[in-house]
Amino acid sequence: MPDTTGPLLIVGGHEDKAGEAAVLRRLVALAGGTRAVVGVVPTASADESRAVATYVDAFERLGAARVEPLFVRSRWEAVADWDRRAGAVTAVFFTGGDQLRITSTLGGTRFHAWLRARHREGLVIAGTSAGASMMSDVMIVEGDAAHTPTLNTVRLAVGMGFWPGVVIDQHFSQRGRIGRLLSALAQNPAVLGVGIDENTAVEVDFARRTFRVLGQACVTVLDGHGIRATNASESRPGQPLALTDVVLHVLPAPWEYSWANRTPREPEAAPGTKEGEA
Amino acid sequence: MPDTTGPLLIVGGHEDKAGEAAVLRRLVALAGGTRAVVGVVPTASADESRAVATYVDAFERLGAARVEPLFVRSRWEAVADWDRRAGAVTAVFFTGGDQLRITSTLGGTRFHAWLRARHREGLVIAGTSAGASMMSDVMIVEGDAAHTPTLNTVRLAVGMGFWPGVVIDQHFSQRGRIGRLLSALAQNPAVLGVGIDENTAVEVDFARRTFRVLGQACVTVLDGHGIRATNASESRPGQPLALTDVVLHVLPAPWEYSWANRTPREPEAAPGTKEGEA
Numbered sequence: 001m002p003d004t005t006g007p008l009l010i011v012g013g014h015e016d017k018a019g020e021a022a023v024l025r026r027l028v029a030l031a032g033g034t035r036a037v038v039g040v041v042p043t044a045s046a047d048e049s050r051a052v053a054t055y056v057d058a059f060e061r062l063g064a065a066r067v068e069p070l071f072v073r074s075r076w077e078a079v080a081d082w083d084r085r086a087g088a089v090t091a092v093f094f095t096g097g098d099q100l101r102i103t104s105t106l107g108g109t110r111f112h113a114w115l116r117a118r119h120r121e122g123l124v125i126a127g128t129s130a131g132a133s134m135m136s137d138v139m140i141v142e143g144d145a146a147h148t149p150t151l152n153t154v155r156l157a158v159g160m161g162f163w164p165g166v167v168i169d170q171h172f173s174q175r176g177r178i179g180r181l182l183s184a185l186a187q188n189p190a191v192l193g194v195g196i197d198e199n200t201a202v203e204v205d206f207a208r209r210t211f212r213v214l215g216q217a218c219v220t221v222l223d224g225h226g227i228r229a230t231n232a233s234e235s236r237p238g239q240p241l242a243l244t245d246v247v248l249h250v251l252p253a254p255w256e257y258s259w260a261n262r263t264p265r266e267p268e269a270a271p272g273t274k275e276g277e278a
Numbered sequence: 279m280p281d282t283t284g285p286l287l288i289v290g291g292h293e294d295k296a297g298e299a300a301v302l303r304r305l306v307a308l309a310g311g312t313r314a315v316v317g318v319v320p321t322a323s324a325d326e327s328r329a330v331a332t333y334v335d336a337f338e339r340l341g342a343a344r345v346e347p348l349f350v351r352s353r354w355e356a357v358a359d360w361d362r363r364a365g366a367v368t369a370v371f372f373t374g375g376d377q378l379r380i381t382s383t384l385g386g387t388r389f390h391a392w393l394r395a396r397h398r399e400g401l402v403i404a405g406t407s408a409g410a411s412m413m414s415d416v417m418i419v420e421g422d423a424a425h426t427p428t429l430n431t432v433r434l435a436v437g438m439g440f441w442p443g444v445v446i447d448q449h450f451s452q453r454g455r456i457g458r459l460l461s462a463l464a465q466n467p468a469v470l471g472v473g474i475d476e477n478t479a480v481e482v483d484f485a486r487r488t489f490r491v492l493g494q495a496c497v498t499v500l501d502g503h504g505i506r507a508t509n510a511s512e513s514r515p516g517q518p519l520a521l522t523d524v525v526l527h528v529l530p531a532p533w534e535y536s537w538a539n540r541t542p543r544e545p546e547a548a549p550g551t552k553e554g555e556a
Contacts, residue, residue: 149451149496149528173427176454182528218427218518222526229544231530240496240530244542248500248526250427250460252509252518264522266507 006122008163008204012170012196013096013129015215017058023201023215028062030124030203031091036064039089043072043105044097044130051095059093078109091124094131100141102134103160112160125162132170132196134160140169143180149241154183163204165259169195172220181222186232186243189224192259200253209260212267213253223247223262284400286441286482290448290474291374291407293493295336301479301493306340308402308481309369314342317367321350321383322375322408329373337371356387369402372409378419380412381438390438403440410448410474412438418447421458427519431461441482443537447473450498459500464510464521467502470537478531487538490545491531501525501540 007030015023028036038059045051052069059067070086072078092115094102106112119125125135133139139159156167169181172195181193196202197217204211213219224246231242249264251257257264285308293301306314316337323329330347337345348364350356370393372380384390397403403413411417417437434445447459450473459471474480475495482489491497502524509520527542529535535542 173457176456178454178456179451182526216518218520229542240494241528242496242530242533242544243526243528246526246528248460248521248524250519250521250524252520255520264507266520 003207004120004122005206006119006124007206008135009124009126009201010132010135010163010168010194010196010204011126011128011201011215012132012172012198012217014171014174014198015128015201016199017054021058021062023199024058025062026201026203026214027091027093027124027126028059028064031064034063034065035090037066037068037088037090038064039068039070039086039092040095041070041072041092041102041131042095044099044102044134045095046097048073051097055093055095072106072111075105075109078106078111080110082111082114089123091126094125094127094134096129096131099130099133099139099159100157102130103139103157107158107160115160116162119162129170133168135162136166136168137161137164138167138184138191140167140180140184143177143183149179149183149186149243150238154180156184156187165190166192166194169193171198173197173217178220178222181220182243182246183241185222185224185246186227186230186241189227189230191224193220193222193224195220195222208258210256210258212256213251215253218250218252219257221249221251221257221264223249225262281485282398282400283484284397284402285484286413287402287404287479288410288413288441288446288472288474288482289404289406289479289493290410290450290476290495292449292452292476293406293479294477295332299336299340301477302336303340304479304481304492305369305371305402305404306337306342309342312341312343313368315344315346315366315368316342317346317348317364317370318373319348319350319370319380319409320373320375322377322380322412323373324375326351329375333371333373350384350389353383353387356384356389358388360389360392367401369404372403372405372412374407374409377408377411377417377437378435380408381417381435385436385438393438394440397440407448410446413441414444414446415439415442416445416462416469418445418458418462421455421461427457427461427464427521428516432458434462434465443468444470444472447471449476451475451495456498456500459498460521460524461519463500463502463524464505464508464519467505467508469502471498471500471502473498473500486536488534488536490534491529493531496528496530497535499527499529499535499542501527503540
């Protein structure tokens with residue numbers, strides 16, 4: 001049976017909204033273009049109304065048929081019959097803010113179950129910044145960026161589980177976050193570290209077990225499968241981590257990465273679109 | 279014939295001077311302990327007198343026999359007979375500041391030739407911050423830290439050449455500099471990237487082609503030999519770099535790294551010094 005799971009569009013924060021808006025434009029296209037019905041979940045944001053207004057404007061400008069604010073402010077609201085309330089959505093977009101607000105409000109609710117069921121049937125799920133971090137099973141909650149990786153550089157929590165097997169970080173190069181992603185990786189090298197820059201996204205294709213990069217900057221992939229030594233189990237909090245043989249890839253658009261084969265690949269450009277050698 | 283080249287002690291900046299001062303203490307030990315005569319070269323520093331005073335105090339407190347300020351403010355001064363003027367030094371330490379002040383003032387002078395000749399005979403050469411960057415053949419002069427690596431993220435210049443085959447960066451985790459070191463590596467994966475954190479150092483042993491880490495934090499090694507793809511020769515300035523299959527190690531003290539074998543190694547602890555499992 002083919003995998004019908006919908007794509008994820010995971011954005012590193014600060015995506016362009018007023019200009020070319022390549023990343024958000026892609027979300028509208030994935031959601032059906034002029035037939036797209038985009039639900040916006042502002043649960044992460046401190047000012048939910050403002051976050052909703054920003055994205056309603058953006059998605060309407062980019063040609064979505066309809067944008068539906070999905071206010072879920074409490075676990076009590078999250079138990080509603082979401083299929084009745086928002087059954088028409090073709091994509092759901094999570095705004096930025098605090099990823100713990102998403103997981104603590106929505107985790108394990110009927111809303112969460114509804115999203116997971118619809119996702120398996122093809123619903124597009126997208127999110128930016130905090131809305132990116134929460135996509136995985138285990139998410140980074142906070143971590144000191146400007147220091148050497150240590151065991152307590154990073155605080156982890158349970159994410160929403162739309163993309164198992166990875167740990168995602170956002171605002172990645174802009175906030176110098178490789179230390180905290182390495183720190184998460186050291187504790188269990190089985191996960192794949194995916195660091196997404198601002199105005200940049202990964203589009204996850206579950207059928208092909210591949211993601212591709214889109215947007216302005218890069219995605220940093222940290223593959224810990226070859227790690228020969230880590231002191232994560234021995235080190236006392238605050239002690240510097242030791243970590244060897246991590247494989248690192250820095251991938252701009254339109255590069256792809258297959259997490260089945262653990263290999264990056266640059267798709268061949270259409271003839272005539274690539275510059276010749278000088 | 280055995281390699282008689284002296285060790286290098288390369289410090290990532292902001293080393294402890296008033297407390298335990300493990301890094302500077304090691305320099306005094308390498309230089310002969312109570313027989314150490316440490317020359318301090320403040321050429322990189324904006325306030326040379328203050329830089330000299332700081333390190334004279336530190337090295338005297340740590341038990342050096344003598345500390346000699348080596349003021350070389352111009353290429354004209356650099357042509358002096360340094361063997362006569364400073365022949366007794368057992369180590370030379372370069373202060374921090376601007377690495378281009380070191381190379382533009384001292385590069386190719388009689389002072390430089392004297393240092394290289396004495397280094398081959400066993401003189402210890404050390405430096406912190408700018409005094410660390412200038413150690414290699416090619417050095418990083420400046421580079422934007424908080425951005426995605428691009429071809430013009432980093433500006434390179436010719437260093438003093440005491441340690442060929444590497445590119446060194448300092449204040450590494452503290453200033454989020456992995457992007458600029460990757461950018462340097464993308465342009466020629468033959469070099470080994472060595473990123474040194476603050477209050478941390480590498481001690482380079484030429485006979486064993488190995489360095490070891492000492493001090494408080496970590497050294498990040500970026501090995502580009504396995505890079506399968508980089509777009510450094512195609513990309514326009516400002517375009518994001520693509521870079522695959524870099525091997526990354528994060529090494530705290532007392533780890534070693536052999537650049538002959540390209541492998542990190544944790545020296546076995548003496549019996550009884552390592553904590554047992556819980």
